[in-house]
Amino acid sequence: MRLLQRPRLRSTAALFTTLSAFAANSLVSGPSVADPFSTAPCALTRTAAHHSEGVDTWNSAYPRPSRSLDAVMVFLSFPDRAPMATPAELAADHFPATSRFFQEASYGRFTLRPHPLQRWIRMPKPSTAYAIQRDWSPEGRAAYLHDALAAADPHVDFSRYDLVYFVADPDAPGVDSDATKVVNLESPLHADGTDIRRVVTVFEKHPPDRLVLAHETGHVFDLPDLYHRPVDGKGDWDTYVGDWDLMGSQFGLAPELFAWHKWKLGWLEPRQVLCVRGPGPTRLTLEPLAAGPDVPVSRASGAPAFGLGGGAKLAVVRTGTDSVLAFEARGPVGADRAACRAGILVYRVSSGARSGRGPVEVVDAHPRSEACWENSVYPPLADAPVALGEHFTVPDNGVRVDVEDRTASGEWTVKITPGTKL
Numbered sequence: 001m002r003l004l005q006r007p008r009l010r011s012t013a014a015l016f017t018t019l020s021a022f023a024a025n026s027l028v029s030g031p032s033v034a035d036p037f038s039t040a041p042c043a044l045t046r047t048a049a050h051h052s053e054g055v056d057t058w059n060s061a062y063p064r065p066s067r068s069l070d071a072v073m074v075f076l077s078f079p080d081r082a083p084m085a086t087p088a089e090l091a092a093d094h095f096p097a098t099s100r101f102f103q104e105a106s107y108g109r110f111t112l113r114p115h116p117l118q119r120w121i122r123m124p125k126p127s128t129a130y131a132i133q134r135d136w137s138p139e140g141r142a143a144y145l146h147d148a149l150a151a152a153d154p155h156v157d158f159s160r161y162d163l164v165y166f167v168a169d170p171d172a173p174g175v176d177s178d179a180t181k182v183v184n185l186e187s188p189l190h191a192d193g194t195d196i197r198r199v200v201t202v203f204e205k206h207p208p209d210r211l212v213l214a215h216e217t218g219h220v221f222d223l224p225d226l227y228h229r230p231v232d233g234k235g236d237w238d239t240y241v242g243d244w245d246l247m248g249s250q251f252g253l254a255p256e257l258f259a260w261h262k263w264k265l266g267w268l269e270p271r272q273v274l275c276v277r278g279p280g281p282t283r284l285t286l287e288p289l290a291a292g293p294d295v296p297v298s299r300a301s302g303a304p305a306f307g308l309g310g311g312a313k314l315a316v317v318r319t320g321t322d323s324v325l326a327f328e329a330r331g332p333v334g335a336d337r338a339a340c341r342a343g344i345l346v347y348r349v350s351s352g353a354r355s356g357r358g359p360v361e362v363v364d365a366h367p368r369s370e371a372c373w374e375n376s377v378y379p380p381l382a383d384a385p386v387a388l389g390e391h392f393t394v395p396d397n398g399v400r401v402d403v404e405d406r407t408a409s410g411e412w413t414v415k416i417t418p419g420t421k422l
Contacts (some may be wrong), residue, residue, distance in 0.1 A: 042275035042316035042324055044351035051224035053359045054322075054351040055264045061197065062222040063162050065102065065110040066266040071163035071217075073116035074152045080126035081172040085206050090167055091116035093206060094213040101214045101246075104290075104334055105257050106267045112217070115161065120169070121151050127174030132203060134178040141183060145199060149189055159192040163220055165213070167202040179203045180212060182219040211250040223247050223261055224355030241362045242381030244330065244345060249377045254339040256290040258360060259314035259328040260349050274315045281417040286327065286344070287311045288410050290334035311411070317418055319397055322352040325363075327401060329412045330385055340372035343385030344403050344414055346394060365392040388412075394419070 046054025058064055073094075075087040095114045102112050124147055131140040148166045158164065168175050180203050188195035200216045219225075226241045226248035243252035245261070262268045276282045315327040326349055331342030346363040353359040365386040370379035386392045391402040398419020405413035 039270050039273045039275050041277060042318050044322055044324060047352050049352055049354040051222055051355040052351050053349050059222050064266060065221050068111040068113055069162040070113045070115060071165060072156055072161040073114055073165045073167055075117055075120050075167050076123050076148055077120040077169045078123050078127040078172045083120055083169045084171045087116060087118060093208050098213045109267050123147055123151055127172035132174055132176045132179050136179060149191055153191050157192050159194040164196055165200045165202055170204060170206045175203045177203050177205045182216050209250055211246060211255060215246050215250045218247050221265060224359050226360050229356060236378060238378035240358050241360055242378040243376055244362055251377050253376055254330060254336040256335040259289050260326050263314060268313055272313045274312050276315055276317050276416050281415050283415045284315060286329040286412045286414055287313055288329045288331055288333055289313055290336040315416060317399055323350045325399055340376055340382040341385050343387040344401060345385045363394055
């Protein structure tokens with residue numbers, strides 16, 4: 001596909017680029033501006049929707065992963081089956097993999113510290129007494145949590161921890177691995193002088209699904225489910241985002257959290273988010289979103305971070321009162337190392353859509369094809385990114401993205417032109 005010729009820089013734009021190259025390398029033509037120091041016009045307002053994608057404020061009911069947090073793992077056995085695995089073996093199913101995922105995804109800004117008990121805690125009833133299943137009855141769930149907390153309280157000082165994982169013996173006959181989830185409590189549990197407002201109930205088989213605990217922990221940080229659940233439970237679950245975010249599928253080829261989520265969680269600096277405004281085209285540089293621990297980046301605070309640099313990770317175009325288009329560079333690096341295709345991923349974000357109802361939808365730049373059908377959770381979206389040398393116009397709003405260049409270090413030069421329909 002044809003690329004547009006790069007326009008000549010005006011001297012003022014060149015000066016701005018020199019001063020701000022670490023953020024955007026922005027080459028501006030016409031009145032359009034990509035200003036890394038003014039993200040407010042593109043920051044969606046948080047709404048009352050469950051796990052709203054608004055980023056203007058933080059929901060204080062959830063712990064924000066902008067510091068180190070401590071998580072206790074309590075291992076629960078039942079009278080109807082002697083455990084076949086040890087607590088240490090079950091802890092190793094999830095850690096250090098879960099901590100490593102968040103360490104890398106946050107560019108070193110967040111550390112999840114697990115504290116697994118070294119013993120089994122015996123539940124008072126058989127596992128079959130709790131009717132454990134994916135769509136658990138409130139009564140069964142409440143009974144399980146009440147008994148688990150009462151059994152564990154003599155052995156755990158819950159006031160010391162920010163997160164609680166109740167891990168059931170995976171071999172007990174009444175345990176259903178599909179029931180692993182976060183339980184949000186309207187009336188908190190109380191122990192050791194502290195309120196426990198949410199608990200991750202883990203019923204995973206041994207060994208478990210890949211990154212399942214990272215997915216559930218994402219809910220503890222107010223991230224929504226991004227998959228589509230068919231009404232009858234049959235059919236495709238991954239039609240909204242495919243492989244492209246852990247909150248869509250922990251089985252995805254590219255499970256890195258969207259840049260929008262990193263902005264929401266406080267892992268991106270304001271200068272790393274570019275709000276594209278105005279009728280004219282804006283040319284900017286985006287760094288790859290994912291990064292591995294082998295590529296350290298220094299930070300002013302002295303804390304470790306990961307990535308190719310401190311440049312822009314996310315570009316945003318406002319499309320409505322509660323909606324935006326987001327643009328980020330994805331490819332086979334870090335958590336995305338198995339990504340099917342590389343390029344600029346485009347997705348819609350709605351702050352008014354609740355968890356599980358499509359708050360994020362990936363826009364397919366290649367709607368007539370699919371890729372990696374043997375490994376992808378949803379092949380029609382596996383080749384969704386706009387590849388090098390391609391251009392793509394987003395249906396319904398006319399926003400156009402041209403992917404013009406990619407440097408040897410992996411940075412992508414992108415031109416975004418807001419549509420006339422905005």
